[in-house]
Amino acid sequence: MRTDNRLSRVLHALLHLERHDGPATSDEIGRMLNTNATVVRRTMGGLRDAGIVGSVKGHGGGWTLARPLDQITMLTIYDALGEPSLFALGQAQDAPGCRLEQAANTALGKALDGARRRFRKELERVTVADLRDEAGPPDFRFPS
Template identity: 45%
Template sequence: MRQDGRLARMIHVLVHMGLLGGRETSERIAQMLNTNPVVVRRTMASLRQYGIVKSEGGRGGGWSLTRPLTEITILDVQRALQGETILDAPLSNDHPSCPVERAANAKLQRAFQSAEQTLEREFQKVTLAEIGEIAMASAKAGKTG
């Protein structure tokens, strides 16, 4: 079941930015993510629109957080990247007037809504600051690999 890897990648970057504290260019972020600056700008633009980061052009410009990691949850990042919907029930649309198809779709939709609520709750529980702390602790313990 293929999904969008941007959430994990952006969390990764934001935590680094929070720990470093300063401003990062698209170029440097691209290196963190093994990708290139345009992809970074494209994705960071969603975060900016949602108010998580800001960008400044011109010499000395780059990206920075608008608030500390303690005030950013995984859910915030998710919302910024994909809007309200986290999980989308994969419904069928072969015979929209068929009562069987409708009944099946309705049941699936309810199930996915429950799962989405769970995911939402879990996402909201985790701040990026927590992730940073876990990373620092494990790095200190020498689990760097």
């Protein structure tokens, strides 16, 4: 099963953006994350729409933080990414009229909803600044 690592990648990029002198280009961020600049632009565009980052076009342009890291929670980023799916588990639809399948789906649905609520609550509790403070001094700069 393929995993969605956008949240981790975005957190990584935001931590570096704070320490970067001036805007960082999509190419610079892409090289750091070992991904294509087009993927960076698409992802960062959603963060821009959510007010997390800003962008400047043209020579000397790129991506910057739109607000301090202590005002950005992990939940804010998760929501800006479109709430990526947490689990590969899903409810069966083989026999929608069967009460046994319905009971199984109800139980699974309740468990998944509870897990999603707990996950969102944990993400809301942690700011990107908390991650920065935990990481300590920088050990990397965007590639030139």
